[in-house]
Amino acid sequence: MPTKFTSKKIFKVIMVCLIATLLIFWNPNNFFGGVRNFFIGATLPVQKFFSTSAEKVYSFGEAISSIGKIKKENKSLIEENLRLKAQNVKFEDVLKENENLRNQLNILSRKEFNLESARIIGKDIYNNNSWILIDKGRKNGLEKGMTVIVADGILVGKVEEIFDSTAKVVFITEKSMNINVETVETGAVGIVKGDYGLGLIMDLVLQTDVLKVGDKIITSDISQDIPRGLLVGEIKEISSAGNDLFQRAVVSLPVDFFKLRFVFVIKNANNQ
Amino acid sequence: MKSFLLRISIIFLIILVQINFLDLILLENNLINLSILTLISWIIISGFDKMWLWIVLLGFFNDIFLIEKIGSNVLFFTLFAYLISFISKRFMIERRWSGFLLVVIFILMGNFMGSIFNSLFFDLSSFKEILIHNTINYFTNWVSLVWTTIISAICFYIIYTFINKIEKYIERSENRLKISF
Known part of the structure; x- marks a missing residue:
């Protein structure tokens, strides 16, 4: 049948x-x-x-x-500690100067960020749109579009979806992310784009601007929703021909996003 | 009812272990998808006709928990399950070595196809770029590919054994119920 x-x-x-x-x-x-x-x-x-x-x-x-590495690491940490102590004294002076300049330029001090700490409880590494799930959500005052950082103001991503007790954070390495940035040393402005979840590309930099390998990249004040001065990365490689309209650079990330355990969500991003 | 609860528990367990455990301890290049391993196990153990609705549910809950467009994983899982069912019927999956080889091919296929399938709906405009990028990234990183395959094969063995036991238990319970009627 x-x-x-x-x-x-x-x-x-x-x-x-x-x-x-x-x-x-x-x-x-x-x-x-x-x-x-x-x-x-x-x-x-x-x-x-x-x-x-x-x-x-x-x-x-x-x-x-890390058992085998501990002894070696301990020795180098002692040396680094001494070096950092000396550097710290120098930075305290720079910090005072920085605070004064920030006040004069009317830029919100980093310590004035209203931060909400959150633990990463989920991750998706399988798809191109890599994201993390944090244990804070609408109930904790989080909103869609809020900036997510790690210690010392390193930009990680943005809140893309919000739920009652959780939120989905998309990394800045995503293709959908476009962030207005500038270099610290030369002041070259451009846009940082995600490179399919693997890294960052700084694009749309004018040929007249100077890009240097090793120069730090920070968020600029053009973006309304991301505070100025957050560290995005460091220029690793400059890739542009002389006849190109814009310069491009490969950006290395200051932290390994895949090893993060905690993040901070900035609740008061509007620094204008 | 018992079979429904058991199978839905498997779906939740697999997805939550993937997102909240495995992805937190694995490195970025090790693409191990427990849902695909579960799908392969279900097709091999019970067949497409018996499990298709559960595969749809597996896809649906993947879309829910992975916060993706509803339907994208449903579509991929259904097509992939049909493909596996189609291939495994024509090849000798019950023979030990050819079966093992076929399962490894299924795992590799599933991992690769899954990684590019979602980008089709995520960003259609740059699909070609993503396809080239993922293909290069997936097949040129041999160390990662070998590790992914080994870990996936181990995970598959565990999932297969677990699901096989549960399916046998469900079958026994259903038979017992029929006899009592």
Whole structure:
């Protein structure tokens, strides 16, 4: 007896694909936002349990792998500590000068940021849109678009999706990210773009501007939502021909985003 | 009801372990997708006809927890499951070595296809660039590729054994229920 087409495997596949394609292009975020919020909220204790376990496993693995290095590392840390003590004295003076200049230029001091610390409880390294899930959300006063940093004002990313108790943070290395930046040493301005989750590219730098390898890149005050002066990275390589309209540079990141455990969300980004 | 609860628990467990545990301890280049390993296990153990609805649910919850466009993983998982079912019927998956080789190919295929499939809906304008970039990144980094395959194979063995036991338990329970009726 011939089987009905509706009970055939291919019919099921076609039907599912049609509905899925419809959902992708229709993208009913308002409806599924609630569903997503419910499931993420309901499984939050389990997510926290797994992330804490992962942290312990990771720390244990790191401790095991670093046993041989500890003695060598200790010696270099003592040397570095002495060097930093000397440097610290010098920086204290620079800090005072910096505060005065910030006041004169009406720029918000870094310590005046209203920061919300958050623990990373989830990560997606599989797709091109790498992101992290943090354990703070709408209930903690977080909003979509807020800037995310790590210690000493290193820019990490932005809050892309917000839920009641969690938030999705997209790294600056994402292709969708465009950040207005400038170099510290030469003041060259441009835009930093993500390089498919792997690194950063500084683009749209005028040929008249000077780019130097090793120059630090910070956020400029053109962006309304990202505070000025956050460290983005360092110029690693300059790649532009003389006849190009703009200069381009490969930017190295100051921290390994994949090793982060805690981040800070800036609640008062508008420094104007 | 028991089978529903068990299978839905598997889906949640796999996704949460992936996002909240595995991705936090693994390095960036090791692309191990537990959902794809679960999908392969379900198709090999129970077949497409029996598991297709669960694969749709697996895709749906992946979209929910991975905060992606609803439907993208449903589409990919359904097509991939159909492809596996199609290939495994034509090749000798029950033979030890050819079966093992086929599973490794499925894992590699799933990892690679999964990594580029989402970008199709994420950023259609730069899909070509992403495809070239991911292909180069995936196939030129041999050390990472070998490690990914080894770890994926180990994870697959664990998941396969776990799911096989659960599916057998569900089958036994259903048979017992039929007899009692």
